[in-house]
Amino acid sequence: MTTRLFPLLGLAALAKAATVTYDFSIDWVTANPDGMFERPTIGINGKWPLPIMEANVGDQVIVNAFNNLGDQATSLHFHGLYMNGSTHMDGPSQVTQCAIYPGSSFTYNFTVKQPGTYWYHSHTKGQYPDGLRAPFIIHDPNNPFKDMYDEELVLTVSDWYHDQMPGLLNFFISKANPTGAEPVPNSALLNETQNLTIPVEPERTYLFRMINMGAFAGQYVWFEGHNITILEVDGIYTQPAEADMIYLSAAQRCSFLLTTRNSTTENFPIVASMDTTLFDQLPEDLNYNVTGWLVYDSKEPLPEPAILYEDFDPFDDMTLIPWDNEPLLGEPDRIITLDVIMDNLGDGANYAFFNNITYVSPRVPSLYTALNAGELATDPRIYGEYTHPFVFEKDEIIELVINNIDSGRHPFHLHGRSFQAVWRSEEEAGTFEDSNVTSESFTPIPMKRDTIVLFPEGNLVLRFRADNPGVWLFHCHLEWHVQSGLIATFVEAPLELQKELVIPKNHIDACEAAGVPTVGNAAANLDYLDLTGQNMPPPPLPAGFTTKGIVAMVFSCISGILGVAVIAWYGFADVPKEEPSTIVAPGKAAGAEGGVVEGDGNGSGSGDDASSPTAQKETVVGTISNNGDDEITASGGGRDRVP
Numbered sequence: 206m207t208t209r210l211f212p213l214l215g216l217a218a219l220a221k222a223a224t225v226t227y228d229f230s231i232d233w234v235t236a237n238p239d240g241m242f243e244r245p246t247i248g249i250n251g252k253w254p255l256p257i258m259e260a261n262v263g264d265q266v267i268v269n270a271f272n273n274l275g276d277q278a279t280s281l282h283f284h285g286l287y288m289n290g291s292t293h294m295d296g297p298s299q300v301t302q303c304a305i306y307p308g309s310s311f312t313y314n315f316t317v318k319q320p321g322t323y324w325y326h327s328h329t330k331g332q333y334p335d336g337l338r339a340p341f342i343i344h345d346p347n348n349p350f351k352d353m354y355d356e357e358l359v360l361t362v363s364d365w366y367h368d369q370m371p372g373l374l375n376f377f378i379s380k381a382n383p384t385g386a387e388p389v390p391n392s393a394l395l396n397e398t399q400n401l402t403i404p405v406e407p408e409r410t411y412l413f414r415m416i417n418m419g420a421f422a423g424q425y426v427w428f429e430g431h432n433i434t435i436l437e438v439d440g441i442y443t444q445p446a447e448a449d450m451i452y453l454s455a456a457q458r459c460s461f462l463l464t465t466r467n468s469t470t471e472n473f474p475i476v477a478s479m480d481t482t483l484f485d486q487l488p489e490d491l492n493y494n495v496t497g498w499l500v501y502d503s504k505e506p507l508p509e510p511a512i513l514y515e516d517f518d519p520f521d522d523m524t525l526i527p528w529d530n531e532p533l534l535g536e537p538d539r540i541i542t543l544d545v546i547m548d549n550l551g552d553g554a555n556y557a558f559f560n561n562i563t564y565v566s567p568r569v570p571s572l573y574t575a576l577n578a579g580e581l582a583t584d585p586r587i588y589g590e591y592t593h594p595f596v597f598e599k600d601e602i603i604e605l606v607i608n609n610i611d612s613g614r615h616p617f618h619l620h621g622r623s624f625q626a627v628w629r630s631e632e633e634a635g636t637f638e639d640s641n642v643t644s645e646s647f648t649p650i651p652m653k654r655d656t657i658v659l660f661p662e663g664n665l666v667l668r669f670r671a672d673n674p675g676v677w678l679f680h681c682h683l684e685w686h687v688q689s690g691l692i693a694t695f696v697e698a699p700l701e702l703q704k705e706l707v708i709p710k711n712h713i714d715a716c717e718a719a720g721v722p723t724v725g726n727a728a729a730n731l732d733y734l735d736l737t738g739q740n741m742p743p744p745p746l747p748a749g750f751t752t753k754g755i756v757a758m759v760f761s762c763i764s765g766i767l768g769v770a771v772i773a774w775y776g777f778a779d780v781p782k783e784e785p786s787t788i789v790a791p792g793k794a795a796g797a798e799g800g801v802v803e804g805d806g807n808g809s810g811s812g813d814d815a816s817s818p819t820a821q822k823e824t825v826v827g828t829i830s831n832n833g834d835d836e837i838t839a840s841g842g843g844r845d846r847v848p
């Protein structure tokens with residue numbers, strides 16, 4: 206990493222931009238961050254936790270990524286960076302690039318234009334919870350708050366699973382789990398560890414840059430005996446706002462000031478508490494809290510948390526005012542309404558839908574389709590209906606209305622920008638339409654960020670200007686729901702992209718190594734309006750089967766009441782007995798009896814070895830296989846429907 210000197214104080218912004226280069230070999234290591242279980246974990250250059258990436262605004266960042274995993278494909282997403290002019294560096298596989306196959310290299314090369322607190326993580330096959338996640342801090346010589354603090358500290362919060370994602374996903378999206386109960390984490394972590402001690406000096410102000418890098422759990426965070434002053438969320442500077450507790454969903458960031466007390470006689474607990482309302486069941490042995498300490502004096506004891514909350518009352522991020530005071534964008538050119546729905550398909554598994562569509566990866570990365578389709582690039586049909594595409598014209602104002610028809614919280618993330626959060630309802634408010642709210646009620650200077658929590662059975666309205674040509678995903682950041690399909694694809698100003706963008710050779714080489722085509726529509730057909738052969742989700746439930754019926758059947762089967770009178774297509778015998786978070790992926794639970802298609806679901810893949818679940822231990826050394834239709838199957842049993 207290049208270090209620079211700023212000879213003229215105060216003129217730092219004039220300093221010449223540097224090039225910051227990272228050489229990352231992504232490989233397996235073992236780790237045991239909660240002290241309870243040692244497991245294979247994805248490291249970089251032989252280490253985990255991973256290196257923090259750092260740069261200054263204006264720098265050119267180069268990441269030479271080598272996939273040394275042996276058994277899984279990968280890719281890197283730089284969460285929160287707009288990638289303005291470099292959409293091909295955004296990271297989601299089958300969207301802006303092909304996944305990086307084992308033994309392949311891939312170079313990310315982009316300019317950082319935004320200051321703030323970001324992170325990088327895998328965007329392939331629900332992989333980041335296996336370890337491939339770390340902070341990315343972009344320093345700002347012109348930070349308006351730079352005189353307000355003495356020192357900066359990066360602090361992450363996350364959840365942790367003892368089992369690996371491929372096996373957990375096989376269980377999660379299977380007919381053995383018809384309610385779609387998400388695996389519950391085994392632990393919470395602070396800075397990827399527990400019992401973290403942070404030495405502090407009295408009467409000093411620290412800038413904490415906090416990031417939730419977890420897969421699933423939102424976290425309540427507080428510092429006993431100290432209030433904090435929020436200055437930034439998701440890379441957006443805010444008017445300073447005092448808080449005593451914050452909530453960070455998966456992927457959200459917050460930086461805040463903490464001023465220490467003036468005496469050294471006591472140490473104070475820092476507590477992060479996982480949001481257990483997300484968990485379908487609360488295992489008795491689960492400690493959903495993690496404690497660290499502000500250590501004023503290492504000779505004093507580290508006290509247990511004294512404040513026990515019954516009801517959490519975190520700071521409401523909707524009340525934040527962006528530092529730039531940008532007013533509410535004008536009336537939208539387009540309003541897109543997305544209803545969040547969980548439902549079962551014909552394979553008996555539970556999927557997530559925006560309206561009537563559960564996302565399935567296209568056979569050609571959507572960006573490459575956009576670049577090669579000529580004038581047809583503005584026709585959403587070429588991207589395939591299961592990528593749920595919307596094509597925007599340059600500089601259109603888009604309003605997204607999201608209605609939660611589900612009873613869970615979902616943190617929604619938009620790639621390529623932050624959005625104005627112009628309205629958010631309380632829980633159980635119903636749909637936006639039914640609530641009779643009009644744009645007069647919208648916040649005049651709306652809060653902005655790139656990941657926002659939608660409340661259970663509530664609604665949310667976001668606005669943004671389509672001023673960043675590219676292909677951008679909009680998705681729930683709970684990694685389970687990414688895999689079960691809660692994704693839409695925004696294709697922004699594709700004709701501009703065709704004029705500007707050149708895909709580097711090593712990106713195309715990655716596709717070649719993976720056997721993924723780089724031209725054609727979502728179905729890899731050169732007749733762009735012929736979608737024959739596109740990847741599809743499993744078919745709907747057979748007539749007469751309802752979700753409730755399936756759930757009832759599975760549960761009566763589990764309790765052994767119903768023994769023999771089984772319907773042929775439904776694999777009763779394979780229902781697992783373990784709890785989800787400790788499950789050993791069931792032998793054939795997601796198998797193909799009755800011809801239900803798994804994986805890419807294109808109607809030809811049933812019974813394919815690569816998509817048959819294998820035992821948990823074996824998934825580590827599972828094989829990569831190209832299952833005959835140019836879709837990557839990147840891990841033993843890992844599903845290949847989504848990035």
Ligand SMILES: *[C@@H]1O[C@H](CO)[C@@H](O)[C@H](O)[C@H]1NC(C)=O
Binds near residue numbers: 238239240
């Ligand atoms: C943290 O401390 C607790 C209590 O002493 C202990 O049970 C636990 O194992 C520690 N965790 C780690 C990762 O050392």
Ligand SMILES: *[C@@H]1O[C@H](CO)[C@@H](O)[C@H](O)[C@H]1NC(C)=O
Binds near residue numbers: 312
């Ligand atoms: C990164 O991109 C810049 C600007 O497009 C280019 O000048 C430079 O050669 C690239 N570097 C690498 C290592 O690809």
Ligand SMILES: *[C@@H]1O[C@H](CO)[C@@H](O)[C@H](O)[C@H]1NC(C)=O
Binds near residue numbers: 359360361396402
């Ligand atoms: C968290 O860990 C990183 C290294 O991964 C370190 O740089 C940072 O200072 C730690 N934060 C705290 C608050 O200890």
Ligand SMILES: *[C@@H]1O[C@H](CO)[C@@H](O)[C@H](O)[C@H]1NC(C)=O
Binds near residue numbers: 431448449
């Ligand atoms: C934190 O803020 C709350 C609410 O404003 C206040 O009641 C409390 O005394 C403050 N705590 C500290 C340690 O300053």
Ligand SMILES: *[C@@H]1O[C@H](CO)[C@@H](O)[C@H](O)[C@H]1NC(C)=O
Binds near residue numbers: 467468
């Ligand atoms: C230390 O804190 C106490 C109580 O908060 C306050 O009364 C006192 O003035 C402080 N001392 C200094 C030197 O700031």
Ligand SMILES: *[C@@H]1O[C@H](CO)[C@@H](O)[C@H](O)[C@H]1NC(C)=O
Binds near residue numbers: 491494512513514
């Ligand atoms: C975790 O913290 C919450 C909030 O203070 C408390 O109510 C709960 O009892 C704690 N749970 C455990 C298992 O320590």
Ligand SMILES: *[C@@H]1O[C@H](CO)[C@@H](O)[C@H](O)[C@H]1NC(C)=O
Binds near residue numbers: 561562590
């Ligand atoms: C979703 O609904 C739209 C509008 O009713 C319809 O045109 C489309 O075919 C449906 N798509 C799927 C996958 O069911």
Ligand SMILES: *[C@@H]1O[C@H](CO)[C@@H](O)[C@H](O)[C@H]1NC(C)=O
Binds near residue numbers: 639640641
């Ligand atoms: C919205 O307006 C309709 C028609 O006037 C009314 O029936 C309904 O109760 C209103 N809903 C709310 C939440 O106020």
Ligand SMILES: *[C@@H]1O[C@H](CO)[C@@H](O)[C@H](O)[C@H]1NC(C)=O
Binds near residue numbers: 287622
């Ligand atoms: C991208 O860059 C263009 C040109 O500088 C600018 O107009 C636009 O606002 C930028 N978009 C984002 C999301 O940063």
Ligand SMILES: [Cu+2]
Binds near residue numbers: 614615616686691
């Ligand atoms: Cu979700």
